[in-house]
Amino acid sequence: MRNFFIILFAKILNVILKIARKQGGNILGKIALKLNKNLLKDFKVNSPVIAVTATNGKTSTNNCISYTLKQAGFKVVSNSEGNNMETGIVSTLLKNCTLTGKIKADYICFEIDESYVPKIFSKFRLDTLVILNFFRDQLDRNGEVETLILKINEFLKTYEGNLILNNDDPNVSRLGLANPNNDNIYYYHVDKYKYATQELKEAGEGKFCPFCKTRLEYEFYQYSHIGKFHCPKCNFGENEIYKFAENIDLEKRSFDVSGITYKIPENSIYTVYNHLAVLCVCSIYNIDTEFVLKSFKDFSLNNGRSEKLEINGSNTFINLAKNPTGANVSLRILNEDSSNKDLLFVLNDNIADGFDVSWIWDINFDSLNNVERIITxxxxxxxxxxxxxxxxxxxxxxxxxxxxxxxVDELYSTTNNKYVIANYTALQPTRNEILRKGKIL
Amino acid sequence: MKELKILYLYPDILELYGDFGNIQVLKYRLEKRGFSCIIDSYSIGDDEPNFNDYDIIFSGGGADNEQSILSKDLIQYKDKIKTAVKNGVFFLLICGSYQLFGKYYKDVDGNIIPGLEIFPYYTEAINDRKKRCIGNIVISANINGKEQKIIGFENHGGQTYDVFSPFGTVLYGNGNKFGDNKEGFFLDNVIATYLHGPLLSKNPELADYIISYCLNRKYGENVTLEKLDDSFENLCREQLLKHFTH
Structure with a gap:
């Protein structure tokens, strides 16, 4: 009975927030959890729950999964705005449940903050967990990457649902061994792309085998420490691959899986990985390839994450970078474009960004290709x-x-192509300023 | 052409907080003035380096797990590193390396990672993984007989005890321990500190102190360093000092 009133109250509050044009991404959950901290346990769920976690790419991947499932005609409930901690998840559920707490959906898709996976899914149904990557990220807030991985590993020891893992990230791939009794492990792998290297080019993690501490050997690095690796001593990394992407062509923005060519809107290697993860999910749930093909071609977030705009005659590419890898992949895209360019880098140190900005020294600014000016x-x-x-x-x-x-005024004083990289709290203000400049806002 | 040789220890393991930036700053400030800068690196599995052959030896901070792996490797060079310190080779040691040059590091689980015992201080982690000294830090250090404000960022669980000659006095932040008023360890040719940032990027005078020290030692004369355009550095310092100390 108590939950009934909590849900009712949340729904009324949601209506008020809507009238006040506030999103209330976390607030409903925050209040509801104060009233019942185990509320997550009490929702009635009869549909598969798919969750995506990672350092980078959670929002895009989760939204692409939801978009594809919707294309295929399913009703999907998702935290598409990226509120990915417990309060955000509860808010999403409160908005989409009946007064008795029942979630009416064919699929529930969540992106989950890396550190919240155990906390949320010890209380809520989980059918498929997708793990994309682990990079160093706001070390002053999150601590060492290893601590985070161990926490997820502990949770996975008793998890028996589907586990979709990036086999090219040693710290993700290792999680497939957390529960030897789980037969539902699906690894994906991307073949070498044009700009892959023999040596590590950007800051990376997981240089040693987590099982026998031997230094890992790499056949190639795609970006950061993502690449084809194995342990020469215990063969860690040599897994049976469920989905394999090949013929990666970033100019044509396409890749092949099992003889089918998929087109994507972005021209970066990391989005190939994210799309391949989506493809694994769709394959497990038998979603027709026709929908996947169409969704990959059409789907884009348009929220400053890998977004393309034309502003006063200049092609502008905006991307979020809250850690070195995020910035490095954007600079890869910049360097793979040989035209004359200007770069704008916006760096904040607000609470949500982390106060420590030393991560910018892990960004590879060497040999920038035809960059005429940089504005910070x-x-x-x-x-x-x-x-x-x-x-x-x-x-x-x-x-x-x-x-x-x-x-931004200075940036648009020339008509060169513009590349804009902004960290977390800088992204939306920067995007808004650019839209204002182009009179789009 | 005058040159300085830098040895970077374990660049693939001790590289958590962009500490390599310190070497980049040194290289930049040397090359802008027409000096050359050679950077060699040493890591597990490489041939033994000749420590005395270098002007500067640099080492950074790493994750706990990786620190214990390399402590075993580093200890085989204990005597040779000691000699290099005595000979006046400049050592810049950040965070984890600061700890490793002391007696020992006791981690959260109580495991003892032996240090090089070159300096008499020792470090113990607090029992709680979540408790770390994290945040911006400003210290006052005596560089070339002048008190200088040094700006950085600290992020360490380890509490370092028995430092007889600290790097500086804490104006803002923690230092060697929670709420300590001293930070780091300092001899003429050794700076060991918890300051990331990287340290030298925001403290060009400190970078130049190291460069002068090494050039004077190597070439036996008083080298005067040409002034560089440090306008970004000065604006950065001005902005941060205002922000932290107000």
Whole structure:
């Protein structure tokens, strides 16, 4: 009975928030959990629950899964706005349940913050867990990557549902061995792409075998520590592959899986990985390839994550980077475009970003391809300017403007292609400023 | 052409907080002034380096797990590293390496990772994994007879005890221990500190102190360093000092 009133109250509050044009992404959950901290246990769920976790790519991948399932005609409940901690999950469920707590959906799709996987799924149904990658990320907030992985590993020891794992990330692949009794492990692997390297080019994790501590050997690195690896001593990494992407062609924006060519809107290697993970989910749930093909071709988030815009005649590419790998993949996209470019890098150090900005030194700014100017902005505009200058980029071509409007004005003083990288709290203000500049907002 | 040789220890293992930036800053400031800079690296499995052949030896911080793997490797060079310190080779040691050059590091689970015992301090982690000294930090250090504000970021669980010659006095942040007023360890040719940032990126005067020290030692003269355009660094320092100390 208590839950009835909690749900009723949340629904009324949700209506009020809607009228006030507030999203209330976490607030409903926050209040409801105060009233019943085990509320997650009490929802009645009869549909498969699919969850995506990772350091990078959660929102895009989860939204692409939901989009594809919707294309195939299913009713999907999802935390598509990216509220991925317990309060966000509960909010999403409260908005989509009946007064008795029943979730009416064909599928429930969640992105989950890495550190919340055990907490949420010790109380809520889980059928399929997708793990994309683990990178160093806001170390001052999250601690060491290893601590996080051990936490998820502990949870997986008793988990028997589907587990979809990126076999090219040693720290993800190792989780397939957490529960030897789980037969539902699906590994995916992406074949070498054009810009893969023999040596690690960007900061990476997991250099040693987690089982026998031997140094791992790599056949190639795609980006960061993602690549084809194995342990020379205990053969860790040599798994049977469920889905294998090959003929990766970023110019044509396509890749092949089992002889079928998939087109995607983005031209970066990391999105190939994310799409392959979506493909694994769809395959497990027998979603017709026709829907997957169409969804991959059409789906894009348009929220500043890998977004393309035309502003005052300049092609503009905006991407989020809250850790070195996020920035490095954006710089890969920039370097793979040989035209003349300007780069804007916006770096904040607000609470949600982490106060420590030393991660920018793990970004590879070496040999930027045809970058004419770099403009920096944000609360730590000077830190990123120093970082770029030290990498050897001509310091007279770097301009630092802590004020965002000045930075964006300066950016559009030429018609070069624009690349914009912004960290977490910087992303939406930067995107808004750019849209205003282009009179789109 | 005058040159300095830098040895980077365990670049593939001790590289958690962008500490390699310190070497990049040194290289940048040397090359801008027409000096050359050679960077060699050493890691597990490589041939033994000649420590005395270098002007600067740098080592950074890493994850706990990886630190214990390399402690075993490093200890085989204990005597040779001691000699290099005595000979005046400059050592810049950040975080985990700071700890490894002391007597020992006791981790959260109580395991003792032996140190090189080159300096008499020791480090013990707090029993609680979640309790770490994390945040921006400003210290005052005596560089070339002048008190300088040094800015960095600390993130360490280890509490370092028995430091007879600290790097500086804490103005903002923690230091060697929670709520300590001293940070790091400092001799003429050794700076061992918890300051990430990387340290030298925000403290160009400190970078130049190391460069002068090494050039003077190597070439036996008083080298005067040409002034560089540090406008980004100065604006950065101004902004951060205002932000932290107000």
């Amino acid at each position: 902005s944000g609360t730590r505009a000077y830190d990123i300017a120093i970082r770029i200058k030290t990498s050897g980029f001509d310091h007279t071509k770097i301009q630092a403007f802590p004020e965002l409007d000045k930075a």
